[in-house]
Amino acid sequence: MPNKVDEARVQVARANRIIANEGVLDAFGHVSMRHPTDPGRYLLSRSRAPELIEPEDVLEFTLDSEPVKPPTTRLYGERVIHGEIYKARPEVMAVCHHHAASILPFCVSGVELKPVYHLGATMGQEVPFWDSRDEFGDTNLLVQKPEEGASLARALGANWTVLMRRHGATVAGRSLEELVFRTIYTVRNAAMQLEAHLLGHVSPLSAEERRLGGDYNLQPGPIARAFEYWSVRLDKLEGTAPARKKPAAKKAAPAKKAPAKAAKRGKVKRR
């Protein structure tokens, strides 16, 4: 079924570019998707910065993270993050690994990341830590060997997000859309949690609020709403959004006129 795979390639490329455009990914990090028809494979880009990924860059890998076709380009060294999670979690359909600026302070300090607002509840009930030192001692911190990927997958367990000490985060989803939503709003939640911490008190969601809030926001409606937003923002950046009509917008701007009229009526003339 070449059509389904081609469509998936476009989706994976756009998911990478969307998450990059929202400030979560920079030159590094990657987003994958389980193969749409063969659950024993997954789709991931060749080694390239997420913001630049095009459908042609997206290749097929076995769950052992071997490329299905002999590669002609460099591959990501941390592919096993994806392969080992797909192996361990059959219901996982998409994975993102990143080093977002607001997440790292938690990875460095060891302070637990918690949902502090309803949209953050999509991160899951708990966010465990994984420390490469525990099983592997001093490394370059990258997850490159199958046993390292399997260890990370074990730390993730039945959760949806795992923080990697002195490294970053890995996020899983039951669909690519769910993954993108969870990734972005977990990053937003982290920044809010840090600032609440600075105000002196973090009062997170209760267990039941986490469950209800997470379930609500990962329904098709909220996800569709967020995806339309992220997609149009990406299209704007990439110059592929349709242009607005200039005169119509000019004529139809009474929000600007209204206060001006009000000003004429008003008595105050200063400042």
Add this chain to the structure above:
Amino acid sequence: MPNKVDEARVQVARANRIIANEGVLDAFGHVSMRHPTDPGRYLLSRSRAPELIEPEDVLEFTLDSEPVKPPTTRLYGERVIHGEIYKARPEVMAVCHHHAASILPFCVSGVELKPVYHLGATMGQEVPFWDSRDEFGDTNLLVQKPEEGASLARALGANWTVLMRRHGATVAGRSLEELVFRTIYTVRNAAMQLEAHLLGHVSPLSAEERRLGGDYNLQPGPIARAFEYWSVRLDKLEGTAPARKKPAAKKAAPAKKAPAKAAKRGKVKRR
């Protein structure tokens, strides 16, 4: 009076896009306006990210938050926030609900939000908290039932801004322009208050300074000035602002030339 409603639809759409463009709203949150001729109705978009809302998206609702015409699209689940406040507060003409990044730390920590500069005084004398747990226990945190909306409206009371624990803020205004001004400058004030807190001491406005400062800035003059600014910024983003003339701008840039000339005159040649 179809003309007044059409104009109001444009205003509501632009208010959503302006507040989004100023970084307060993302994929979620919404801005409504009381119906310009029927105080028993209000205008709110179909379910869509604020940055994308067009006049055609804006629908009419009764104060019970039921759509006047059978909807053909998804609606916001939190409409009752708007309807119940319009019911409880006849003088309120516009409402905004949002989850701004600088506000959430206060919603999470429970630290009171206070006006710390004159523009922040527009938030109102006091900003009460509402906690969905108090009356409704564990929920998904969204305000979806009429009784939840009514509870929130009671917490707002006679104030203009209410913080929702682990959720966000809801803001009211006597006009759409006042609402936009209050929403944006309350968000700016929150960031400043947090940083003053980090410096060790928050010295807020006195009660009388709040009253005088708020009243001053919500007059037609300051509102018109701010609205022209936000409108042009939106037009720039959307590509509907008129282009500047290139050569005129080139020729008329002596600020650039002046120091160059000064440099020639000066003795210092280094760095």
Add this chain to the structure above:
Amino acid sequence: MPNKVDEARVQVARANRIIANEGVLDAFGHVSMRHPTDPGRYLLSRSRAPELIEPEDVLEFTLDSEPVKPPTTRLYGERVIHGEIYKARPEVMAVCHHHAASILPFCVSGVELKPVYHLGATMGQEVPFWDSRDEFGDTNLLVQKPEEGASLARALGANWTVLMRRHGATVAGRSLEELVFRTIYTVRNAAMQLEAHLLGHVSPLSAEERRLGGDYNLQPGPIARAFEYWSVRLDKLEGTAPARKKPAAKKAAPAKKAPAKAAKRGKVKRR
């Protein structure tokens, strides 16, 4: 001498837009310049957001802050800030009043702003506080009466920057270029001082370092360098900067090619 005044109008307009473009001014705040040929007058825009100011908006005022010609538009309410400083300080040629986000935490907390790096030394040896409460009790916090402006000018004294409690900052310069430089780098310094404070220790410049560092950076050379930068950034935003040639830039990008070549030579293929 209409030419000198016309040129000055362009400079004042661009100074407003430059400082706005660098994130210091938003809808409010203003930049003025002493009249280039009549020291008993100054040039300031009509009431308008700084980012939008054009030369035609810039009007002449007496040092009592009265418009020289009967105004046909709204004027800033805080003109006396400018007029009273020009009166008190004959060597001051330009004044900026603003509410920058990084400055306000100092105005709110009362923590002293200090030069923490050489560019911040341009703020001057000391930055005094002015509190409208001291002489005027509870006000709307705006500086609107001549006696309020005179009081602020006294608090500024022989310094170049004064912080206004619960309000903002006012900055003076011996030239418009010096003023812009001082304003922008004082704002940058404030953000750095706050973060050093968070790290637990603020070690500012010594008195002599302040003098030497300030004097160095306000010489024509550094000012010209910074002004070219700010001017081109403004021209880019406004679409008036000359376009780069596409093919030349493409061909001349070996920084991109070099590591690619290196990658081929290298042995590492992963990550």
Add this chain to the structure above:
Amino acid sequence: MPNKVDEARVQVARANRIIANEGVLDAFGHVSMRHPTDPGRYLLSRSRAPELIEPEDVLEFTLDSEPVKPPTTRLYGERVIHGEIYKARPEVMAVCHHHAASILPFCVSGVELKPVYHLGATMGQEVPFWDSRDEFGDTNLLVQKPEEGASLARALGANWTVLMRRHGATVAGRSLEELVFRTIYTVRNAAMQLEAHLLGHVSPLSAEERRLGGDYNLQPGPIARAFEYWSVRLDKLEGTAPARKKPAAKKAAPAKKAPAKAAKRGKVKRR
């Protein structure tokens, strides 16, 4: 070999613009490269803001920081930073001096900068401090005299990054690409370390993790990946990136369609 030098000029100019575009450099700071064929010379721009530097601006200097040809323009006052490091460290091929906002809090507070994630490990094992006061007492803080540059080079020692108290940072690299990578990721690491500090605990990389992490990321593969990213971002800003095809992008956006379809299937209609 004029070709090699011309190519190097383009590289130096782009490295300046890339680091500026990533937010590390503003009007001040500079990036140099050792001469590609004569190790007794280096290439550095005339005095100009990094974002504006073109190949024509890049001049040749001796290691005593004297211009090879009589200059017709102003030169940087801090050239000796570059010359003295090239003298002291034959393996250094590129140098950057900057005042990045996230680095300064460390320079002001004296808190040690440490690698807190694998990409930050590129800063080197240790980041020493240099204080101009120690040898030179009160100065304008700039490094302008050969003995000041030599003192800074001694403080750098065998390391790759040195923090300058109340001033900024100087970074060295074995290639221009390594230098750019180290500079940018050290700045990112600093922001993360500060926020981890605020969370209450900084747990940095071990000595061996620093070595392994730094070595890994400075290999040609990761460097090429990051450089493609930074280069395309610069090309986008400068308007020299190739335009995307509009219709293709429109047709190929199923990520947007997919959740919309899901929404139709789903039962939830609200929020």
